[in-house]
Amino acid sequence: MGKEKKIGVIQFPGSNCEAETVAAINYYGMSAVLLHWSVSESEFFKHDGFVIPGGFSFQDRIRAGVIASRLPIMDFIVRASHELHPILGICNGCQILAESGLVPDTLENQTIEMALAPNQKNGDSLGFYCDWVFVKPNAPHQNIFTRLFETEDVIPVPVNHGEGRFIFNSSEILPFSSFQYCDDEGKLQSSFPTNPNGSSHNIAGIGNKNGNVFAMMPHPERAYLSRQIPDSIPGEWPEKKATFFNDEANAPGPWEKLFLALKAHER
Amino acid sequence: MTLASLFIFSYNADLDCIAAFEAIKQIPGTSVITKLERYRKITLQFSEPLAHDTVSAIHILTTQSFDILNPNKESYHTDCIPSIIPTYSHVVEVAPKSTQDDLSLFKRICIKCPSIGLQQIRQSVVWHFKCSTPLSPADVSFLDQNVVMTSTRQSGLLVNPLFETMSHFQPSPIPCQSS
Numbered sequence: 438m439g440k441e442k443k444i445g446v447i448q449f450p451g452s453n454c455e456a457e458t459v460a461a462i463n464y465y466g467m468s469a470v471l472l473h474w475s476v477s478e479s480e481f482f483k484h485d486g487f488v489i490p491g492g493f494s495f496q497d498r499i500r501a502g503v504i505a506s507r508l509p510i511m512d513f514i515v516r517a518s519h520e521l522h523p524i525l526g527i528c529n530g531c532q533i534l535a536e537s538g539l540v541p542d543t544l545e546n547q548t549i550e551m552a553l554a555p556n557q558k559n560g561d562s563l564g565f566y567c568d569w570v571f572v573k574p575n576a577p578h579q580n581i582f583t584r585l586f587e588t589e590d591v592i593p594v595p596v597n598h599g600e601g602r603f604i605f606n607s608s609e610i611l612p613f614s615s616f617q618y619c620d621d622e623g624k625l626q627s628s629f630p631t632n633p634n635g636s637s638h639n640i641a642g643i644g645n646k647n648g649n650v651f652a653m654m655p656h657p658e659r660a661y662l663s664r665q666i667p668d669s670i671p672g673e674w675p676e677k678k679a680t681f682f683n684d685e686a687n688a689p690g691p692w693e694k695l696f697l698a699l700k701a702h703e704r
Numbered sequence: 705m706t707l708a709s710l711f712i713f714s715y716n717a718d719l720d721c722i723a724a725f726e727a728i729k730q731i732p733g734t735s736v737i738t739k740l741e742r743y744r745k746i747t748l749q750f751s752e753p754l755a756h757d758t759v760s761a762i763h764i765l766t767t768q769s770f771d772i773l774n775p776n777k778e779s780y781h782t783d784c785i786p787s788i789i790p791t792y793s794h795v796v797e798v799a800p801k802s803t804q805d806d807l808s809l810f811k812r813i814c815i816k817c818p819s820i821g822l823q824q825i826r827q828s829v830v831w832h833f834k835c836s837t838p839l840s841p842a843d844v845s846f847l848d849q850n851v852v853m854t855s856t857r858q859s860g861l862l863v864n865p866l867f868e869t870m871s872h873f874q875p876s877p878i879p880c881q882s883s
Contacts (some may be wrong), residue, residue, distance in 0.1 A: 465707065498719060498723035507857065507861070511857065536857070547857055548856055549857075552866035561800075692747070
């Protein structure tokens, strides 16, 4: 039996999803440690992988994620990315990774190639949006975090952001692992509410060229247990939840594969 | 067509500006910047003939609607920024490429202030760098590349060119009016 995987959950001033992120990682048999944004380099690299959780780092000043992306700890994250450590950014963490140029990083030089712009609803200004949506994986086997998913999977997940509209400097969809917003039957529709923020190509999350970094706007840590699924959403999960409730209140949720993939990864 | 520009500033500490300046100070070669100011610029276009003179129209706009500014916390200059010092100041205007926010603001204001004949509205942010020495064209180019236009994590901060545009702001020759 291998040693327990240590995952650093990086806490910036204004992060607010670190507790549930730690809980999700621990639930799936890894050991999550909260890392302060001013952590030392030696302490930082005691960990096998890293998660940047959601929140409002530095109160979203200037643009969401941009101030955090300039901190010295991001030099460690860049080094960790080069050393192929798994790195996941969720919501504000996704915005920080985008502002750092770590995703999609097609040129492998951290040029800013994508942005998370303010949400739009069918071309109109939308503002902050919070609801459950569905996503499906695209090219899942290319990235550490998505490799246990199949392209047929349709996964419910909450979104909770004001600046989550993916924009790319290329009009072509990138060949890297991604999640795309879809309806509960897995059909891609570019209109609201299937695409809740007007993202290009319905992108909800995307990985990097090397397959070790993944940035996603929806919150998998809020759907890691089946009991987190609301009864109101369509699809199989409310029924699964009801079944699980009879047997086990803390049964795994729809994002089990993401966390198990992180746990199983050997660098 | 009559245009008026409001440069809205905070009475109190502008936390966006403080955060930006602290981040900019970490960029090598920026010690020449002694102060950073931030203004929200609202460009108003009125239809002609004018229902009111522009001063009255702006007064109606800012007193009958909190959509433009919060008068408890903010004030404005009209058509210019008085603190600009030629050659010592570098001023850039940052606007979103999408005009959807402008349209929704325009619709809200037209409901609250139907009498002022507003035809169009455009929002942007103006950043004013005050520098300790006169700026050469090379200095301006350095600031644009290393502080303003974001291209990598180490280069640029204030503008994300994927969804924002940047232009150099030309001070108006008209004397300033403040609220």
